[in-house]
Amino acid sequence: MTDSNVRVRFAPSPTGKLHIGGARTAIYNWAFARAMGGKFILRIEDTDPERSTEENTQIILRAMRWLGLDWDEGPEVGGELGPYHQMQRMDTYKAALNTLIERGAAYPCFCTKEQLDAKRAAAEAAGEAYAGYDRTCRDIDPAEAKARIEAGEPHVWRLKVPNDHGPIEFDDAVYGHMSFPADVMDDMILVRTDGSPTYNFAVVCDDANMQITHVIRGDDHLSNTPRQILIYEALGLPAPTFAHLSMILGGDGKKLSKRHGATSVEEYKAQGFLPDTMVNFLALLGWSLDGETTIIPRDVLCREFSLDRVTKKDAVFDETKLEWMNGQYIKEMDAAEWAELSRPWLAEAFAAGTRAAANADEAAELETLRAFLADGASAESSADAAAFTDEELAAGGADFDARPEWYAKLYPLVAERETRLTDAAEKFPYMFWGAHVELDPKSVKKVLLKDGARADEALKACREVLASAESWECDPMQEACRALCEPLDMKAKALFQPLRVAVCGNMVSPPLFESIELMPREDVLARIDHTLEVMAALQA
Known part of the structure; x- marks a missing residue:
């Protein structure tokens, strides 16, 4: 099923880096738009002047580009329903407020912060639950309100929630039918004293003006939804379809945070994870293709993603699985x-x-090795x-x-x-290293100086083979050295381990002869010679 009228948005606040939860939200919006043949809009919600910065905006854009989440409208792309930074849309919020005022759905409130704080404190002192704003200014005579505004008295604008409003209901694409009692909703602030819009008011205006059809976001916004529906109703506009995503938890069952390790896209990039891995892995934190498939290429994700397969169950961020998945992508x-x-x-x-x-x-190398052989102390490389x-x-x-x-x-x-x-x-x-080899003390002890290992014999024999090898290629060299096992009466491991230490410095390394093939012959022979010299000095 496709619907080219589908329009979804990802609307980060540029107050920091793009974190994993936000990245998953972006992926779901992007994949849903692609699966439906619709549009994916990127909008920057930068109305917090103290924390929103251009630098953070660029960090978010870089993370989006790295993930491969291309947007159809937004910063650097443009679009007919822009601009795509909230600070550039102030005229739209003023127009929406005027509409509400004309409809009698908004009113000015002159209560000061001190007055509101005092009412809250009085309720708490009386052992009563604070019910929110008590609508003190709701019924002020319009002429009086106008005069006070013209006199320059500070004020905010509040939404006039209808007294007879029934339950606020909507069908969430993930959570199903939702119902909230309207009588617990106070007359929320729409526009602050300085003229800036509150989050709930701005996001409704933006989503309506940008013709957003589906709002896919974290379930931490679920409590905002009934408030936003009230604003849609007051503006006489249809609300979009909402889909709220469950939380991402750490392995300890608590909300993912810094204590669990990296939390931003930028950090995972720096740790060597691939963008395809991150998109695949994050997509599976709350959604599945068929309940079994784990590796899902992005073209399949863009073709098969649907909201009906998004679960309400909180997802667990398993970094072991993430590493495994990254390994699978690296292999391909x-x-x-x-x-x-x-x-x-x-x-x-x-x-x-x-x-x-x-x-x-x-000289320092020999001193370090002798110290390790004596007491197990290993110096830093x-x-x-x-x-x-x-x-x-x-x-x-x-x-x-x-x-x-x-x-x-x-x-x-x-x-x-x-x-x-x-x-x-x-x-x-x-x-x-060139002709140099940095010998790992543990490998020297366990392999080169192991009693009865005959490591020096193995190295000398392999050196002779490598020095005379006609073909400096992996397989011929390996087979020529392996042929030494019978005349030397050695197993392949006993023959190759000393060579690995002499060439790679450690008894654990990437494949030995594949490595040798990529090195100049003279460097390999020089490393073996140096290792034999070190062994002789240590055994003297």
């Missing part, structure tokens, strides 16, 4: 695309590797001692630009196990 990537998206972290790997090589000190400089990262970027095809060849080394693009920064520094 093109190598060149992976390299380009991993570029910031590959630059970090380059910086770490080249810094370690530049700071190499054989020199590459991790300080944050990378802009110059170091720029050098990594320049190296990438000089040989992007080589960087793309790193992809198969991590494609099956990588869950975040940031993994590249941790896994690949050894690829940039």
Whole structure:
């Protein structure tokens, strides 16, 4: 089913970054518009002058673009029903207020904040529940009200809720039929003393003027809905269809917040998650395709999304599942695309590797290794001692630009196990050591110096094979080295583990011979030679 008349909006306030809950709301609106063949509008609700900033607006727009949520109308795109910043729409709020005044549906209130606070305090002191504004100014003679306004007396404008209004009812696309008693609704403020509209008034005006047909938003707005319906009625306008989305909870069952870790789209991008992953994962926090399918490409989401499959049940943000899903998307990537998206972290790997090589000190290395063998104390890697400089990262970027095809060849080394693009920064520094090798103390102890391991024999034999190899390719080199197992009476693990430590510095690394293939032969041989020298010095 499609309906080209469908118009939905995502209306963030630029008071901070785009958080996960807001991103899910944006995704649902965007997907619903695409599935229905309608329009997705982006509107910036910037009427909070103290907290709304252009910088925050740009952060939100960047996050939307990164997620791939293209908008049909809004900032940078335009549209016939703009402008799309609330601060640029003040004339529309004035026009709507005039309409309400003419209809007798709004009135000026001259009660001061001090007077209202005193009434609240008196109710609390008497042990009574504060029922809200008591309508003191509701029946002031219009002529008197006009005179007081012309005299410059401060005032707000309130909605005159009909005394005989029955229950406020609507059918929510997620929660079903909803009913709220009208007699508990006080005469809410529409326009403040300074002339600025309140949230409920502005959002109704905007949604009506932009011809929004469906309002899809978090259920924290559910209590606003009956108030907004009263404003629609007072303006003589039909209310849109409402769909309220359940909360997103952390693993502890509490509302997702900073204590659970990252909460903004920007933070997840920086942690190496893919936009397709985030759209897929967030879409499933409250919606499902069929109750079973987990990996849902965005084209399927845009074709199949519907509000009738959105659940009222609170969703749980499972970061373990998010990492797994990111790994699935990484597996399906093109190598060149992976390299380009991993570029910031590959630059970090380059910086770490080249810094370690530049700071190499054989005497200090031996001292560190001896200390570890003596008492298990391990010194911090020199590459991790300080944050990378802009110059170091720029050098990594320049190296990438000089040989992007080589960087793309790193992809198969991590494609099956990588869950975040940031993994590249941790896994690949050894690829940039050149002739240097930074030996992990634990691997030296467990592999190279293990009693009866004959690691030196294994390294010397593998070095001879690699030095004379006719083809510097993974499979031939691996098979030639594996052929040493029988004459040396060694298992493949005993043969290859010392070689892995000598070349990659650690007994845990990406695939060994695939790595060797991407390194110059002279660097590999130099690393093996250095490792043999270190072993001899430690055993002396």
